[in-house]
Amino acid sequence: MITGRTTVAAVIGHPVVHSLSPALHNAAFASLGIDWVYAAFDVAEGDADRALDAMQVLGLGGLSVTMPHKAQVASAVHRLDPAAAALRSVNTVVVEHDGTLSGYSTDGAGLIASLEECGHDVNGARACVLGAGGAGRAIVDALARAGASRIDVVNRTAAAADEAVALAGDRGSVASASAVADADLVINATSVGMHSTELPCDPALLRAGQVVVDIVYQPRRTALLDAAQTAGAATVDGLGMLVHQAVLQQRLWHGQVPDPAVMRAAAEAELSRRQ
Numbered sequence: 309m310i311t312g313r314t315t316v317a318a319v320i321g322h323p324v325v326h327s328l329s330p331a332l333h334n335a336a337f338a339s340l341g342i343d344w345v346y347a348a349f350d351v352a353e354g355d356a357d358r359a360l361d362a363m364q365v366l367g368l369g370g371l372s373v374t375m376p377h378k379a380q381v382a383s384a385v386h387r388l389d390p391a392a393a394a395l396r397s398v399n400t401v402v403v404e405h406d407g408t409l410s411g412y413s414t415d416g417a418g419l420i421a422s423l424e425e426c427g428h429d430v431n432g433a434r435a436c437v438l439g440a441g442g443a444g445r446a447i448v449d450a451l452a453r454a455g456a457s458r459i460d461v462v463n464r465t466a467a468a469a470d471e472a473v474a475l476a477g478d479r480g481s482v483a484s485a486s487a488v489a490d491a492d493l494v495i496n497a498t499s500v501g502m503h504s505t506e507l508p509c510d511p512a513l514l515r516a517g518q519v520v521v522d523i524v525y526q527p528r529r530t531a532l533l534d535a536a537q538t539a540g541a542a543t544v545d546g547l548g549m550l551v552h553q554a555v556l557q558q559r560l561w562h563g564q565v566p567d568p569a570v571m572r573a574a575a576e577a578e579l580s581r582r583q
């Protein structure tokens with residue numbers, strides 16, 4: 309029950325109507341037994357600063373930030389964690405005890421946590437990242453922080469690939485699609501395969517011994533994951549990253565760690581409900 313004591317957290321974005329975050333976070337609050345509730349606020353592009361003011365005025369307990377506000381929020385908060393500073397992008401805002409705002413980027417760390425949950429170690433791995441948009445950049449940065457030995461970035465647009473590779477220092481390279489064959493870890497960070505059966509790479513390059521991750525989770529089982537499985541590779545679906553970036557947000561907001569399985573089940577139930 310929502311009372312006068314309930315702490316409100318929310319996502320800001322545009323659009324936000326399809327966000328899975330309310331389902332994930334409200335399931336986490338319920339399972340932890342804490343008096344928090346999570347809403348979604350549609351905030352027009354350019355209005356993120358005013359949303360942060362509102363967060364402080366209204367006493368919100370935490371904020372998730374999605375497109376198109378991640379960069380504006382990174383410029384507006386009082387301090388940034390190392391990943392958010394490197395990416396100039398914030399997906400999580402925390403209100404400190406003195407009322408100031410800290411910005412974090414949990415997407416890349418969420419991907420690493422989802423790999424760890426499945427028993428895959430990133431340290432020393434040769435990774436190939438397909439895509440260099442916001443998600444791709446967050447993943448390249450997190451792979452470098454987690455100790456990947458090599459990070460090849462394959463992207464349709466060369467300038468974006470250059471920018472992503474710079475996040476990985478001397479372990480990063482812009483690569484052609486054939487780099488998939490040499491990788492221990494292949495991550496699709498493009499939108500290719502979302503609501504379609506398109507593949508982001510040639511499936512003939514996939515093989516046993518690889519771990520193949522798709523950040524696309526609609527459909528749940530993408531054509532890439534099917535192709536990887538057929539080739540004998542291990543697969544990790546995109547709900548893992550979504551769930552674990554949200555687990556990290558919860559920990560930042562109130563210090564408790566919800567069960568990822570509870571949040572995954574809530575996301576799956578919400579996706580099924582929408583079908």
Ligand code: ATR
Pocket residue numbers: 438439440441442443444463464465468497498499500
């Ligand atoms: P997100 O925030 O989810 O990363 P984004 O920043 O728009 O979204 O990035 C989308 C990524 O998917 C980019 O790497 C994009 O490639 P470009 O940089 O060349 O635009 C990639 N992408 C989208 N559609 C694609 C397609 N049809 N073929 C190849 N890459 C595609």
